[in-house]
């Protein structure tokens with residue numbers, strides 16, 4: 001392994017992460033696979049950009065642990081725990097941590113980096129960094145689905161040959177159907193390799209659009225997203241450790257529910273939400289809190 005590759009890998013390991021460096025030559029294969037099996041039913045095809053800067057020679061895939069968590073929300077009848085699946089919280093902090101961690105090595109070797117926007121999970125699965133579950137999440141050894149995946153391009157030459165994964169899905173999924181049974185909306189189909197994105201709660205509760213009538217009120221289980229197909233997944237056994245990351249008093253909850261805009265909140269509450277990166281979801285937070293309260297029969 002080339003010294004820079006080794007030092008970058010070491011620095012990411014030191015902050016508890018895992019890393020894979022892969023030649024950019026894998027990209028056309030990822031694109032082909034993405035177009036063939038588009039896991040998001042075409043919804044992301046205009047979002048991704050496969051035309052990279054010509055100086056990019058390799059792609060760095062980093063996974064940092066990201067626990068499932070919850071915040072406590074005080075309401076008229078007590079305190080509820082509002083679940084938040086992995087990945088939503090502390091995004092900015094984790095991205096800065098990666099940047100800071102690798103910057104010394106990049107400076108030392110005069111390397112450059114570029115942000116890239118393409119199917120990260122597919123790249124990671126094809127380069128054997130992880131495997132898909134039946135629920136369309138990426139599972140990584142030792143982290144399960146509790147991780148944040150980050151990819152960026154560099155002009156560093158990758159010395160390793162591309163080793164394409166022969167199977168993108170975990171073997172254990174063929175003998176397991178836990179997530180199919182857990183998913184109340186029927187988004188995961190035994191026969192279909194893709195989940196039906198338009199049936200997934202996450203797709204609906206991350207967006208401002210009205211929640212469709214066919215979604216039953218007691219199906220809502222998280223402040224944002226949905227934990228159902230992950231929390232009981234055997235590939236997450238021992239890894240699904242919920243952490244409390246914050247609490248909102250009765251007054252703060254009322255302020256969130258009544259606020260017309262994020263900027264209308266008082267500064268302390270804005271900061272609290274921003275630290276958790278929940279400011280990104282402020283547009284749907286009020287509605288989702290009310291949905292959760294209703295699901296718990298508190299409204």
Ligand code: SF4
Pocket residue numbers: 133134135170172173174176177178179180229232233234235
């Ligand atoms: S619950 Fe079972 S089928 Fe679903 S992703 Fe996990 S291991 Fe695979």
Ligand code: SF4
Pocket residue numbers: 135182183184185186187188195199200201202225226227228229230
């Ligand atoms: S996130 Fe929820 S709704 Fe979506 S597939 Fe998983 S269990 Fe089903």
